[in-house]
Amino acid sequence: MRIAVPNKGRLHDPSVELLERAGLHLVDGADRQLYAQTVDPDVTVLYARAADIPEYVADGAADVGITGLDQVREAGVDLVDLRDLDFGRCRLVLAAPEDDDSVTSVADFEGGRVATEFPNITRRFFEEQGVEVDIAEVSGATELTPHVDIADGIVDITSTGTTLRMNRLEIVAEVLQSSVRLFAREDTADAEKVQQVDMALGSVLSAEDKRYLMMNAPEEALDDVKEVLPGMGGPTVMDIAGSDDVAVHAVVEESAVFETINDLKSVGASDVLVTEIERLVE
Numbered sequence: 001m002r003i004a005v006p007n008k009g010r011l012h013d014p015s016v017e018l019l020e021r022a023g024l025h026l027v028d029g030a031d032r033q034l035y036a037q038t039v040d041p042d043v044t045v046l047y048a049r050a051a052d053i054p055e056y057v058a059d060g061a062a063d064v065g066i067t068g069l070d071q072v073r074e075a076g077v078d079l080v081d082l083r084d085l086d087f088g089r090c091r092l093v094l095a096a097p098e099d100d101d102s103v104t105s106v107a108d109f110e111g112g113r114v115a116t117e118f119p120n121i122t123r124r125f126f127e128e129q130g131v132e133v134d135i136a137e138v139s140g141a142t143e144l145t146p147h148v149d150i151a152d153g154i155v156d157i158t159s160t161g162t163t164l165r166m167n168r169l170e171i172v173a174e175v176l177q178s179s180v181r182l183f184a185r186e187d188t189a190d191a192e193k194v195q196q197v198d199m200a201l202g203s204v205l206s207a208e209d210k211r212y213l214m215m216n217a218p219e220e221a222l223d224d225v226k227e228v229l230p231g232m233g234g235p236t237v238m239d240i241a242g243s244d245d246v247a248v249h250a251v252v253e254e255s256a257v258f259e260t261i262n263d264l265k266s267v268g269a270s271d272v273l274v275t276e277i278e279r280l281v282e
């Protein structure tokens with residue numbers, strides 16, 4: 001099975017890190033190679049540009065791919081969106097110069113010109129809105145084009161909004177919300193290996209916002225301890241040799257840890273350890 005992974009750009013590092021954390025260690029994963037083997041002899045990584053990954057998966061060069069939803073929509077291929085991997089979160093927006101009052105709505109662009117690295121998404125967006133525009137395809141620095149009379153506005157990626165602000169552009173409309181996903185083809189989505197990879201990636205994401213709590217508690221405090229533990233299922237309780245205390249282990253939402261520890265202390269728990277969880281297969 002072959003996974004297409006961004007070879008460079010901002011998606012490369014987090015994609016590789018996620019695979020590593022999922023246990024799919026790259027054994028000859030030197031950067032900028034075309035292929036890398038993983039610890040699973042049946043799983044190979046194919047490095048490709050984020051923008052080419054949708055085609056690679058659609059054509060069968062890879063079985064699954066990790067890339068942005070924006071790239072899949074732009075490529076216009078029909079892939080199965082298996083899982084949101086929770087990074088590369090951004091929005092594609094239509095934006096225009098702050099000081100240009102002639103383009104403050106989508107309809108204002110009628111007969112105008114829009115510069116973008118995403119011509120297909122942009123064309124579909126304006127078609128759906130029933131607005132006719134010329135599209136100028138550019139390959140970078142899109143934000144400059146309205147200031148040099150190449151376009152009236154742009155369709156481009158924004159996340160923090162810094163780039164738009166720096167270029168004195170304001171958002172006119174949202175075109176697409178994107179994030180990085182695991183994509184498969186219709187005919188690979190149910191394959192056993194694909195499901196295993198999907199589950200492994202999912203187990204990393206599920207573990208991210210959880211913590212593993214370990215503590216000691218007097219046996220008679222056990223009911224109170226259980227009461228204040230909001231965890232998944234019941235806690236694991238173990239005898240401690242030569243002690244009247246028991247050891248209690250539980251998985252707790254990270255957001256609840258602070259409050260839970262205070263509650264645990266007040267019902268008599270001691271020696272509370274909080275650790276991160278690498279993976280959680282539910």
Ligand SMILES: Nc1ncnc2c1ncn2[C@@H]1O[C@H](COP(=O)(O)OP(=O)(O)OP(=O)(O)O)[C@@H](O)[C@H]1O
Binds near residue numbers: 008089157158179
């Ligand atoms: N500012 C951002 N915040 C969050 N995600 C982003 C941002 N910019 C881009 N992305 C996501 O990352 C994807 C790839 O962007 P990136 O800039 O790494 O690639 P690229 O510019 O095509 O790289 P290159 O041209 O160097 O191969 C985008 O399609 C989008 O899904």
Ligand SMILES: O=P(O)(O)OC[C@H]1O[C@H](OP(=O)(O)OP(=O)(O)O)[C@H](O)[C@@H]1O
Binds near residue numbers: 140157159160161164
């Ligand atoms: O809202 P912001 O946080 O400012 O992010 C938006 C910017 O991020 C991306 O560029 P990137 O940094 O990937 O540079 P690139 O143009 O070289 O791809 C995108 O093309 C925008 O220019």
Ligand SMILES: [Mg+2]
């Ligand atoms: Mg970029």
